[in-house]
Amino acid sequence: MAGRGAEQSAGEIVDQRRDQMLVAAAELITERGFSETRIADVARRVGASPALVIYYFGTKDELLTGALRYSEEKFYVACNEMLANTPGVRERLEQLVRLTCVPDGNDQVGGAWGLWFDLWAQAFRHPLVAKDRLELEKRWRSTIAGVVADAVTSKEIPQVDADDFAVTWAVLLDGLSIQVALADPIVDAERAYDIAMRFAEQALGLPMGRAARRRSGTRKPTAKKSRSGRP
Amino acid sequence: MAGRGAEQSAGEIVDQRRDQMLVAAAELITERGFSETRIADVARRVGASPALVIYYFGTKDELLTGALRYSEEKFYVACNEMLANTPGVRERLEQLVRLTCVPDGNDQVGGAWGLWFDLWAQAFRHPLVAKDRLELEKRWRSTIAGVVADAVTSKEIPQVDADDFAVTWAVLLDGLSIQVALADPIVDAERAYDIAMRFAEQALGLPMGRAARRRSGTRKPTAKKSRSGRP
DNA sequence: GCCGACTGACTGACTGTTCAGTCTATGGAG
DNA sequence: CTCCATAGACTGAACAGTCAGTCAGTCGGC
Numbered sequence: 001m002a003g004r005g006a007e008q009s010a011g012e013i014v015d016q017r018r019d020q021m022l023v024a025a026a027e028l029i030t031e032r033g034f035s036e037t038r039i040a041d042v043a044r045r046v047g048a049s050p051a052l053v054i055y056y057f058g059t060k061d062e063l064l065t066g067a068l069r070y071s072e073e074k075f076y077v078a079c080n081e082m083l084a085n086t087p088g089v090r091e092r093l094e095q096l097v098r099l100t101c102v103p104d105g106n107d108q109v110g111g112a113w114g115l116w117f118d119l120w121a122q123a124f125r126h127p128l129v130a131k132d133r134l135e136l137e138k139r140w141r142s143t144i145a146g147v148v149a150d151a152v153t154s155k156e157i158p159q160v161d162a163d164d165f166a167v168t169w170a171v172l173l174d175g176l177s178i179q180v181a182l183a184d185p186i187v188d189a190e191r192a193y194d195i196a197m198r199f200a201e202q203a204l205g206l207p208m209g210r211a212a213r214r215r216s217g218t219r220k221p222t223a224k225k226s227r228s229g230r231p
Numbered sequence: 232m233a234g235r236g237a238e239q240s241a242g243e244i245v246d247q248r249r250d251q252m253l254v255a256a257a258e259l260i261t262e263r264g265f266s267e268t269r270i271a272d273v274a275r276r277v278g279a280s281p282a283l284v285i286y287y288f289g290t291k292d293e294l295l296t297g298a299l300r301y302s303e304e305k306f307y308v309a310c311n312e313m314l315a316n317t318p319g320v321r322e323r324l325e326q327l328v329r330l331t332c333v334p335d336g337n338d339q340v341g342g343a344w345g346l347w348f349d350l351w352a353q354a355f356r357h358p359l360v361a362k363d364r365l366e367l368e369k370r371w372r373s374t375i376a377g378v379v380a381d382a383v384t385s386k387e388i389p390q391v392d393a394d395d396f397a398v399t400w401a402v403l404l405d406g407l408s409i410q411v412a413l414a415d416p417i418v419d420a421e422r423a424y425d426i427a428m429r430f431a432e433q434a435l436g437l438p439m440g441r442a443a444r445r446r447s448g449t450r451k452p453t454a455k456k457s458r459s460g461r462p
Numbered sequence: 463g464c465c466g467a468c469t470g471a472c473t474g475a476c477t478g479t480t481c482a483g484t485c486t487a488t489g490g491a492g
Numbered sequence: 493c494t495c496c497a498t499a500g501a502c503t504g505a506a507c508a509g510t511c512a513g514t515c516a517g518t519c520g521g522c
Binding site for chain 4: 269270271281282285289290291
């Protein structure tokens, strides 16, 4: 089918061209959307002919889902790298929030926000993509749980159910990232940060940080003018 | 451009045919995805010719974004109808969770889950869709806030910032619905319900319901075997 | 006869994929 | 070193299928 697989003889000198295409495809998916991405576009962006793209990936679908996988992987790697260089629960959690809810880190790893929407849409309808996404989700949760578990054993925070926290917090971050990605005027990057950290502080018994102080200080503590729920 | 607009002379006998097409389009978007939906498919489903669909909507894009709007509206109406018939904060919040995180209510309003993914993806790239989505989000938040505000005035719950809660809870529900829609093995509908309600109980000072009891009774309260955050 | 709903047949543009063949590098034989 | 063969990267041009949108015209009610 495809010209060559990913199998390399020795040295792991993985094909540069292939990666270029994967990166270009991921960028284009982010910009235009999954199904609005043409092989001709990818080809042009890497300075090659459409035929060469097919030569490498055999089929358009293979290219695009490959790009999705590639992005997931890059995100995961970036997470672990960050964690290796960051001590302290609070700092680590902060970094994780930044990694997911950063507004427009286009050159950064997490910044490919539109890509998640397409990943979800694709996973919803194609079992193979769904399997990949699930795998990523598992790793993501266990990354969060790992941070918490580390903090528990080092007595930074009291005993809590790390896995339980990870599941809820991951879900919360997903929701926040949607709003940030869609440029919601109320939930911007800063507000997202506050919400995520305040939740973490409360759930993990962390000392209150600037997030909690900012909110309770700035906001009036009562419901303003919201309409009745019964219209 | 289009054959006729939505403007009707009298009686509000809104075009049945038009609605049929909108419904069919929404269904198809859910099943296949936004850009995999063909006018021919919509036409076939309502038993008409593709030309007629164009006759009504003028353009494919008009049809599909119309279908998105239509679904948003139906969801909103269903929410308010439910609230009108449901007394009590707890029950109301429960219903809201059900409305968003129901696993497969295909004949139900909220059940069109794949549709949200496409709505987000579309909103991310097309300002007009983004405006609609934002409007829906606002109404959704103010619905939640309304439920809370009602409960505060009726002394069901202590004084809280209803708007603040609404924002966070809405975000949490978004995240949960993703997992439920994608059939995550860990976050199924039941678990989503537990997480949402437990958060609400804690944030609003509600008495603990079965959700909180179930979790703390079933789960071991310590981190199990999750890997270290530093791999 | 008019008008609006409706259609079948068509088209023009787009685009994934194929294919025959070019160009370059490598390496072994002479 | 030169020559040829082989392989692999790469391309231009064509092919084939798909689909949104057009149009001329039909049909039925008023």
